[in-house]
Amino acid sequence: MTEDAREQIRRFVAEHANGVLADDDEELFGTGLVNSLFAVQLIMWIERRFGVHADGxxxxxxxxxxxAAIDSFVRRKREGTTSPAGETGGRV
Structure with missing residues (x-):
């Protein structure tokens, strides 16, 4: 993705994080910058803005x-590939 796409993601997150512009690798949820309820809004926005579908x-x-993770996710979805092998985490 282009740097412009990352900036779009960053601005959308900032709108929901009291204007705080997160760094590429800053934990959005783990640091409390945004809460888990924001995850649904974020996914819906990503789907609309970048034309990808997030399945189960x-x-x-x-x-x-x-x-950076969101950027990578969108790139993988656009390329038709799945999540990186071995990546595990909590469910949204």
Whole structure:
């Protein structure tokens, strides 16, 4: 994805995090920047904005934990590939 796409993701997150602009690798949920209820809004926005669909197997916090992880998730979905092998995390 382009840097512009990461900036779009960053701005959307900031809108729900009192204007805080997260770094690429900053934990969004683990640090309390956003809460777990935001996950549903985030997924819906990602689907609409980037034209991808998050199915049941995609609903893993690891896919949405950081700006970089979201960027990677969207790229994989656009390429038609699945989550990286061995990646495990909590369900959204």
């Amino acid at each position: 197997a995609d609903l893993d916090f690891a896919n949405f934990a950081t700006i």
